Amino acid sequence: MQDYPRVCYEIFVRSFSDSNGDGIGDLNGIINQMGYLAGLGIQGIWITPVQPSPSYHKYDVTDYCGIDPEFGTLDDFRRLLSVAHAAGIRVYMDLVIHHTSIRHPWFKQAAGNPGSSYRPYYRWMSDELIDAMGLKERALTEDAHTINPWHRVQGDRERFLGIFSREMADLNFDEPRLNDEIDAVARFWLKEIGVDGFRLDAARHIYPDWEKEKNPVFWTGFAQRVAAIKPDAYLIGEVWAETETVAPFFRGLNANFNFDASFKIEAMLISERQDRFIPWLIRQREVFAGHAAGFVDAVMLSNHDQQRIGSTLSGNTAKLKLAAAILLTLPGQPFLYYGEEIGMLGRKPDPAIREPFLWGEPPIETTWRRAVYSKKERVQPLSDALRHPASLFYVYRALIRLRNESVAIGQVQFNEIREFCPERPELLTYIRGSGEDACLVVHNLTARYQTLSLTHDIVRYGIVRYVTHTAFSLKAGVLRLGKYNSVVLTQVAGNIGQPETEVSPALS
Template sequence: MGECRMKAPFMYHGQDHRWVVPSDTSLTVYLVTGSDFQPEALHVRCEPDNEEQLIPMELSQDAGRLTTWQATIPINRDKATTVYCFKAITAENQWWLHGAGLSKRMPGQETLFRFNSEYQPPEWVKHQVFYQIFPDRFANANPRISVTTNEYCLLGEEKPTIAKSWGDSVSEHGKQGACEFFGGDLKGIRDKLNYLQSLGVTTLYLNPVFAAPSNHKYDTTDYLNIDPHLGTNEEFAELVNDLHQRGMKVVLDAVFNHTSLNHPWFDRFHQRDDGQGAWQNPGSPFRDYYQFDGNSENYIGWKGIHTLPKLNFLNPEVRSYFYAGDNSVIRHWLRQPYGIDGWRFDVIHMLGEGEGATNNAHYVRAFRASAKAENPQCYVLGEHFFEATQWLQGDQEDGAMNYYGFAHPVRAFFANLDIAFAPCRIEADEFAGWLMEAMAKIPWSNQLCQLNQLDSHDTMRFLTMVNGDEATLRCALIFLFCWAGVPCLYYGTEVALEGGHDPDNRRCFPWERLDSRQDMVDFIKQLTSLRNQSSALQSGSVQWLYAQGDVIAFARCLDGERIICAINRGTTPKELSIPIWQTGLEQGCFSSLINKEEGIDASGGTLELTLPAKSGEILVQV
């Protein structure tokens, strides 16, 4: 994107349905180049049967400044994924176009364009606006079922429950966080569906709702029942039905790697009447559900944490219970009367045999097969804090919580932090390169189903990361809603809720702020409204138009729709000349979504734009 890149020829290949046309045996692919670029040879390079094949491209259309080329390549017969890139030969050198950009040398396998002909994610996912809810902190509508102080202890006689008033501060990181309860419940969520729908939300992602002693509920004691302090199974069925009646969907959190010490199978604190729990009982029928060291009291815990004993998937009864049986947990909640729409699998990359993640891919595929057998349109979403490429080739997960390909680069560009909160500053060209590299490694249909978040229950809130700078938050939100993948808001973002490391990032929703922060609510509504109406933002290819210093600009195009997103993170205004001719447009008029200016006219293939400091703009062709 820098000086060296500017000297390169213009070559572009999108990956939406205008650029890639599949048949049963082939892919027809299209490429545009600047009409002033006249290579001596232009090929598509593919690898049928793992051997290189160079297929000449034919001139398809020559109009104005753009020349369109096309070629048809065979779909791989030996595997589900077909990879390809483009090779141009000139008198001086070669140019290779691949998923991560343009280079003068042949790219590595990992950045080739890729198409999976066998496995596609559910069609509905890419059209959604997700909203993540931490149930105990969203809304309390049924105080009768709220946890009370000293009602029980999370660990035997240790860690007694603490009931707090709505909106009170949470404890410090590493202290009593898991023991504090504010009383959020399912009825609270259901009572706010009108609000959420008016906000433009279409799918809810709920942190765990199954019975568990902690407030975060990643320590499950019963996978087949809603925690009684959140509600009942019947109330959950009514919530899902209400969502579906509204055309909305819901994804639940699945914690299948480990259980609570309090789970009846483990029974660390001898709460069972029959004494059949696995703890201190080598003869227990559930002993082999976990990974004990012989007859000792030593067992494998998740990441060495003794309070989260790791399940033993070598045991066929464990496999049957979670995914393999007809009445498995995965299938149970996908069926009526519940009929959830997807599963978010907690720490799915760590699940496997023995202490580690041995044969992990086998189990992820098995989870997928179980879910898809019950509902072929079930969204299979994985949690990965780092790169998830190997899980996202189509046959395992439909999408991931996109930390590596979205949250990490966004944090570095806008907040000058890395994922571990160490200082990290990157310029616009590095930002664009990071995003494109991450996208390039997975099929386009999976790119569109990545769950993009600025923050979550596991991270500091984004507004706190940027030290309360709401202008920067708005820039990041504009990017969230315009980038490829599914936007997900963490509850409270719409009223500028702050929060540090957990549990501070799990503060109660401050409902009293709805009136005082209507400005931010309205801003979010602008973004969700555009996203929900725009096929280009849901499904269109990404085309970078500018990336230097503090400023980025890219287009999302599909069929006749063009949307340009431009953002200046810097502290001074920037004047831009955006080369819209690269999208095939010489002149046109754009409306301004954010600043509500009068229409901006573009002519001569260029759109002139002034971006104030710390601001973004979304321009919609009219």
């Protein structure tokens, strides 16, 4: 069984940390903050694309084996890997192979030239065939909002497919030579450079909607070829879809992001009712396991394409602490979006959910964009959070430490979860793990004190491993939790009875 990082962290490179004063986050900026990430307890980082690209986000690549000069050099990237590995942190890079920039040399040679050897690398179609096949428009998906995905190149009789924008041309993986090119790209980063794996952008769209059944099959083949290059390489898919669509991708990929669960968690936090979340999660996991017993469920609160959880919860720090406690005690492999640990805010459009990390130290803060949401008067910078033991940052750090140390909470694969007390909609309660290592987790979803009697075999859970804040007591088998509070209990040795605990420090 592979040893996976217990908690990972997504870095939007441009916004994270600036090392040279040009206002743009870069690779050396990440290197400079590796101690911060290690101190937080992070064991893996996913960095958004760093290859040359004309856009600020770099999701339209022009050179798969280069580094955009804004971010640094290949030597900087090699140094980043060395420093990360020395800190016990694995590095997963974004691999964007669904499309290229229209400025990529392949596309520039293919456009307007039907005889080009690069023409089959992309999907071209005449207006007549588009109409005959009924493909002029596509149904919108959460991740692709272009209704008419066919785009004209001046002087070309055919249009090219680009479901994200006319600046991004979809690749055609029915072309064997393209597959060889992409395999060479994977070999370069895994073998020559040494990355630990890839986050696979737009994994559900590699083949177009009318051939979508080919997508999981493609990734199974790709994973086999990657394993031949680097057997322990990690592959995590962005399959922004419902559970049944995601499940087949686990046949090839180690992990997939759980968008459905993130939306369920948001709904719970807003409604303050658990709405049978745990039975739903168990059913979802059974669907995943039907395709791959060793699947890794990549859970999250938000990412670079979604409204930040801070804004979803209107900056309510108590609820943000609750959100962190739910995420970091659930099964799977949690991914934090940079800045969630200090409560950063952000709403669409996309640049506003990718604002500069608030370090509280101007020399390293990026300035490429003026913040609209995550301003110092609305979000506590890290430097201030470090001076306040009750800050959101310390809640994240304590929960990550718990996850890294606990067998029951931290297991990434084959992890157990059982519902407890389903009749209480205002409480989210569950047992993680089994045997002596098992933990009882209780979340108060409301702004009111809640009381829970620990009866039968549950009474043996009497040792406090974590509690968010001090509005808490455990006495004579009765648990009382203050507003939006969370507690993790482990078992009393030998089941000799339950000690009485009036108050437990939040960050012990």
